[in-house]
Amino acid sequence: MLTKNQIKLITSLAQKKQRSKHQLFTVEGVKAVEEFLKSSYILEHLYATTDNFEVNPERFSLITAAELKKISGLTTAQEVLAVFKIPNPKSVSTERLIVALDAVRDPGNLGTIIRLCDWFGVEHIVCSDTTVDCFNPKVVQATMGSLTRVHVHYLDLPAFLENTKVPKFGAFMDGANVYDIKLPKNGILIMGNEGSGISPEIEELISERLSIPSYSVHQSTESLNVATATAILLSEFRRRG
Amino acid sequence: MLTKNQIKLITSLAQKKQRSKHQLFTVEGVKAVEEFLKSSYILEHLYATTDNFEVNPERFSLITAAELKKISGLTTAQEVLAVFKIPNPKSVSTERLIVALDAVRDPGNLGTIIRLCDWFGVEHIVCSDTTVDCFNPKVVQATMGSLTRVHVHYLDLPAFLENTKVPKFGAFMDGANVYDIKLPKNGILIMGNEGSGISPEIEELISERLSIPSYSVHQSTESLNVATATAILLSEFRRRG
Structure with missing residues (x-):
């Protein structure tokens, strides 16, 4: 079940200003989401139409396809949308190209x-x-x-x-x-x-x-x-x- | 002035079936249209909001920005849309890569x-x-x-x-x-x-x-x-x- 506020927050992340304010961004699609889950990026919340994802239950919401459509920015929504934290800036290394x-x-x-x-x-x-x-x-x-x-x-x-x-x-x-x-x-x-x-x-x-x-x-x-x-x-x- | 039939024909060319049937396709934007005009492609008709294009007057229509918007496939229509004939197939040369x-x-x-x-x-x-x-x-x-x-x-x-x-x-x-x-x-x-x-x-x-x-x-x-x-x-x- 998605609340109106959740829908509002997630769809607002399409805008740079809102991403900067909340320090959050979205990832869609099974393959991309799995790559981010495996990485050092920190998951804020995962919304999916299946429970195939191994994440902390507190950070997971099982939603319907109709709900996913409401928060997806894709023409055809794809099973999962995850919200991740924007990482802290790292220092640039110029030792390599x-x-x-x-x-x-x-x-x-x-x-x-x-x-x-x-x-x-x-x-x-x-x-x-x-x-x-x-x-x-x-x-x-x-x-x-x-x-x-x-x-x-x-x-x-x-x-x-x-x-x-x-x-x-x-x-x-x-x-x-x-x-x-x-x-x-x-x-x-x-x-x-x-x-x-x-x-x-x-x-x-x-x-x-x-x-x-x-x-x-x-x-x-x-x-x-x-x-x-x-x-x-x-x-x-x-x-x- | 654009007729309903012209609008219908031009917008239908977004579909492959209609392009094949009429053997026509569209090109938009000044730079691209000029490249096609200079080439061996044969112009069917040019629709523009300015008369900056040197083409046979019979093949030219001065239209309004509102009319261009009706026939354009672009998010922001760009001064000109031209309809060209699809060329006859040439033979493939395999002498070079x-x-x-x-x-x-x-x-x-x-x-x-x-x-x-x-x-x-x-x-x-x-x-x-x-x-x-x-x-x-x-x-x-x-x-x-x-x-x-x-x-x-x-x-x-x-x-x-x-x-x-x-x-x-x-x-x-x-x-x-x-x-x-x-x-x-x-x-x-x-x-x-x-x-x-x-x-x-x-x-x-x-x-x-x-x-x-x-x-x-x-x-x-x-x-x-x-x-x-x-x-x-x-x-x-x-x-x-």
């Missing part, structure tokens, strides 16, 4: 980039405050559980870059061919906004401009999507690391 | 893969009949005009692969490390469904199993998204081609 995001706005792109970082062993992502929130439900959904293994930090990106003395790489249309240049084991790979790329303020702080060469026979001003460009660049860093 | 898709269902993924093929100079994509239609409005939107430069074919994929005598590569969790093995200039790179991967029927026809190694310190059964895996594999083929 990290990824920095300058105003990446699309939740699907951030989710894909978190998943890529998980795959390629990048444990820290630092984001400008203008980057979409990693606890946005669409981001959580797109990460497929990778968010439990990758730390995402929101901070003053220009100040962070200025104070961090490691090589800083940025992806540009006119950079050096990434296949040809030497890549270190540590450093910061900076990826920019979907429409406008890396902002001038951040561009000034970049030591190495990288580019993924095009093999098209056509003249085109089109660039690669930020998530696919990140995929190719992380692959290059790891292949030669 | 091509990409084959086995039941890729997500429009965003197909759009991203078309855009990647454009970037990496892959001119032909062959798709199983179970792959999402490339003239689906969400696919067209995600390609950002790349669909004007890449030919997408729907065919009996197992029969096509059986009859085509070039090396056939597939992406698997247990394949050979793509960074280590030799890659040819031509061949077919086969990518599978988002959930179930490459189907058993197609798997039998693959000569080389490829894998993108993970650098994660965590044990995880998660795989890369099909679009990001395609990005990395095409980058590898081109880098060494």
Whole structure:
């Protein structure tokens, strides 16, 4: 049985302001919820239409499919919705390669980039405050559980870059061919906004401009999507690391 | 001025059945429409809230923003919607690298893969009949005009692969490390469904199993998204081609 207040709280967590206020976020779907339960994230409450989940009974509510539909943000609700606490910020380690995001706005792109970082062993992502929130439900959904293994930090990106003395790489249309240049084991790979790329303020702080060469026979001003460009660049860093 | 019948026809083109019946599809947004106008695609009709488009006046209608909203499939309609004819099928050239898709269902993924093929100079994509239609409005939107430069074919994929005598590569969790093995200039790179991967029927026809190694310190059964895996594999083929 769900109370009106519970429904109100859970659905309000779709908004960043409410997530910040309550320090809570939602995860949906069996696979994703199980990944978060196995992780160091702290469960606030789990709502499910089955009792297949091993959690403290005080933190579990068996609900009907109709009730789940009321709190789900998905087009088709999927058996379980869990509310977790937003973890305390960790410190950023720059001993290994990290990824920095300058105003990446699309939740699907951030989710894909978190998943890529998980795959390629990048444990820290630092984001400008203008980057979409990693606890946005669409981001959580797109990460497929990778968010439990990758730390995402929101901070003053220009100040962070200025104070961090490691090589800083940025992806540009006119950079050096990434296949040809030497890549270190540590450093910061900076990826920019979907429409406008890396902002001038951040561009000034970049030591190495990288580019993924095009093999098209056509003249085109089109660039690669930020998530696919990140995929190719992380692959290059790891292949030669 | 838009007639009821025009509105009905244009909005019906969101459905594959209606696109096939009328052999028409829609493109929205100034940049994408301009790319299609410059290409060999044949314009059926252009509807816009401004007269900034150089097209045959018989094929142009100046409409209001309220009218555009009625025919647009976008959350925020963008100045122009154009209806183009679906082109006649071309023959597939296998002289250079091509990409084959086995039941890729997500429009965003197909759009991203078309855009990647454009970037990496892959001119032909062959798709199983179970792959999402490339003239689906969400696919067209995600390609950002790349669909004007890449030919997408729907065919009996197992029969096509059986009859085509070039090396056939597939992406698997247990394949050979793509960074280590030799890659040819031509061949077919086969990518599978988002959930179930490459189907058993197609798997039998693959000569080389490829894998993108993970650098994660965590044990995880998660795989890369099909679009990001395609990005990395095409980058590898081109880098060494």
